[in-house]
Amino acid sequence: MSKIRFTIATLAVTSFCGLADAQTTQVLPAQTSPPPVQPVAPAQQPLPQQNGSIVDQADRYESRRVVTDSKQQGPTVKEAILQKLQKANEAEIELAKLAIQKSDNEDVKKLAQTIVQDHEACNEKLQKMTGHDKNSGQGQHAQQDRTTSNQQAGRLSTSDQSPTVPKELCRIAEQACENSLKMTKDMLSKYKGQDFNMAFLGQQCVAHTMMLAELKAIESSGPQELQQMAQEASQKVEQHLEKSKQLAKKLEDDRKNKNSDRS
Template sequence: MKCLLTVALCVAMTSVVSAQVVQTSGQQNIQSSTRANSSQIDNRVASCLILANLGEIEIAKFAEENLDDGDVKKFAKTLAEDHKKLNKELERFAPQAASTKLSSDSSSWDRDQQRSQQAGTNITPGFDNPSASQQTAAQNPTDKKLFQIEKEATQNCVAMTKEELQETSGKEMEQAFLGCQVATHIQMVAHLKAAENAVSPELKQVVADAKEKVQSHLDKAKKLMKEQKNS
């Protein structure tokens, strides 16, 4: 039980950080409407969501590799596939985050920007011909710093969660993983609800679709937990 709560708390805290960034963006949009750029708001929200999805994919893949065959293992595989699809939908709103990987080396964002500068171009990773707003968002120092902070938080949480899961096995690992999923998906639904009213109509539709999918994941995780408890 202690392991389950530790795993759930760790990942939930990372989602809270993401939600705070989205809420801040929303407040800036309301309080400084004459100065705020909707594409920059979209970019920041999409970047946070991409990182959250990457963290979810990493944990799901880890669980898929380490769980015994069964419904929970299948659920882990579905999670990884669905969150990859969600990121594909988000990439056009945050092209500089599209090639990001959760690793200990320097951000792919930094490497790609350095290469483009050396080549004398302003190409944003993930797009062959980025718009002016996409270039501006990718080069914004504040957005870049927030992205780096969120990326590091996600990396730390993934590593800590894996460590906790590695201390379990069998049914205990399944319960810990499902507890983690309940926590992260509650936070993600809250995150998506907060984002809906802070973004452009185009991104709003993507967020709405993502919210529906994430809610289905939450319902499935809760159902599997109940089945595990009664088995």
């Protein structure tokens, strides 16, 4: 900036001096010699670039625009699936912990403990795939950082960007999961003893059937990088489902036997 100011000042002084010479020449008596030649100001040099080339400035502008746009967009399909699975796992963990507290059946408690351990382990894997752990909030910015980095390098076209899911749809899915959890807890809180055990096992059969169906869909039609995860999770979910069915049948048979003995 000091060089620019110096150049402008030099041009101004030179022009002023030339103007002063011209005025002086008009005052002096006429001479036979040719009039003095006006000094020619040096050609103005182009201003130096302060922030890199024009191309660099355009790239930076485009990067800022992409970051702004990405903040207004929802998560990618992969991120939306991972978030949904995490919410479902969290619900199963909370309900299983409730069963550990309220159930009077050791088999039901043992199944609930297994559900807590397996779903917590699954959520840890999901959190690693989203790029953050429980105590950090970097996962939600991971896609923005990747997009910005690629855009700055000038190697990402619009067609290469991952499709996104509308934020409104994600909020509805999240709210639906929270509503389902609350209604299920309210329902289970009304039961005690054998009635609670049967209600919990019935709910687990329904929940794990739905989760297994979703994991199977991801395994066959979801993003390729999630298919292996879905296959591994399906095995655990299927084990929980079968154990819940077996235990529910056992408790029902025990109830029938007790009723028959009384009669």
